[in-house]
Amino acid sequence: MLEQAVSNLISDDATLSRKQLAMRDRESELLLIACSIVEREGFAQLNMDKLAAASSYSKGTIYNHFNSKEDLFAALAIQALSKKIPLFKSALDFEGSSREKLIAMHAGMHLFSKLSPILAMCALVSRTPAVTEKSAPERLEKLNTLEDLVVSFGDKFIELGQSSGDITLAPGITSDSIVFANWAMAFGTSSLVNNATQSSCVSRQHDTNIVLQNLNFLLDGMRWMPLSCDFDYQKTWDRAEKDLFGEEVALIENQS
Amino acid sequence: MLEQAVSNLISDDATLSRKQLAMRDRESELLLIACSIVEREGFAQLNMDKLAAASSYSKGTIYNHFNSKEDLFAALAIQALSKKIPLFKSALDFEGSSREKLIAMHAGMHLFSKLSPILAMCALVSRTPAVTEKSAPERLEKLNTLEDLVVSFGDKFIELGQSSGDITLAPGITSDSIVFANWAMAFGTSSLVNNATQSSCVSRQHDTNIVLQNLNFLLDGMRWMPLSCDFDYQKTWDRAEKDLFGEEVALIENQS
DNA sequence: ACCTGAACACCGTTCAAGT
């Protein structure tokens, strides 16, 4: 059921005509160019003129794909979310306890935001009213559908935790509460890590894994076993990075 | 020392000339008008032309205050932060345990974001590269200074917790870690509550206090005593709302 | 010294003409 939702949303090559496929390819191409402009010159410097100039298409064609600049941002956010789905799937198959799987998922998300900071940022920016107010309703709907899909993947982790007895929901606490708390913590932590770097309480802890630290506080508070005092989740984190992003991590390490 | 930092930043009437005071008043006036435009027509509709037209000043004068549109957003974010400082002070004096004081602070922050959603949103938007890339360096510096001030207020809560024995820092955990985790959770939770309202796991829990729920997960995980299973923090929350915002809450309740 | 608003430039968006 989930699998079907994924294939409907992500890759449905068989049911698309050649023209539609070409359209989709061109859209990916444009999104790639948009990313590279943002990477090189910053968010404020991305505009439709530059995108047209940097691509081999005219402004009119660009507007055939994105009905406004904000719509373009939303499209980038959708791409970011789409790329995250496979990470959720891999994390569910990650070798280890339910809490280890969940941590693998967060490690994947965090690494994604380090490897594709621009795409990750788009997910933030696209949640901003300046964007939602002007992007196409269909695009926003797709973004919401994808987000709901991610939430249902989140549910799977909770189910695993419950069936293995690693977590028991206290009265008044629903599966949604747990998913939401994880989402809020991940969103808040990476927003601040990416954008509040000048703040003392962020910059002072460069050597510690503050993302894992925050996550351990949260999961310990939910009493998701084993607790962080009884298990070395940093090892899980490292292993997850290797498993989910082996090649990419090696690349980063070679650069520095 | 903190008191001095606050008075330096917030209200220094005595050392300002009459002209500077008038300038500051006009800036407040402009910010108020900017807020009302955003409230009425949305973020995308706020522009310098409209601000000039809605005020009694010309575009040139507006640019005397804000050297770009983004700078205006940053100024709104500074105003938002300034308004939060007194809440931090009141929460520190709140009657109750160290954890209750902390919860009072979060209740204040959350209520603030309900009472002044636009200002609260500016704090989010101003952390976005589109804004930081174009706003005035001096403005950003002031924003950072204010943020550091808020962090040092955060530290005070931790100090209270430690001196009363309500919380003990595990090895490797610093006061900064605790402040950051609180900040990340509060930021993430209110961003999502305000902007992901269509998402199932947010909308489905309208009757529960998801902000307090997330906070209790976190503080329980830090083992900040007493734990949420031993104490009714919802009562603390309600009491804090009355204490910190008595009149405003009454106003909201009368409206609905 | 500061305020003004016309003028300019940039860029988002559209659409008549072309293929």
Place this chain on the structure above:
DNA sequence: ACCTGAACACCGTTCAAGT
């Protein structure tokens, strides 16, 4: 049917002229 880019409009920003 789709692509093009000139044309338009909106709005951010500046600055010569006014007080």
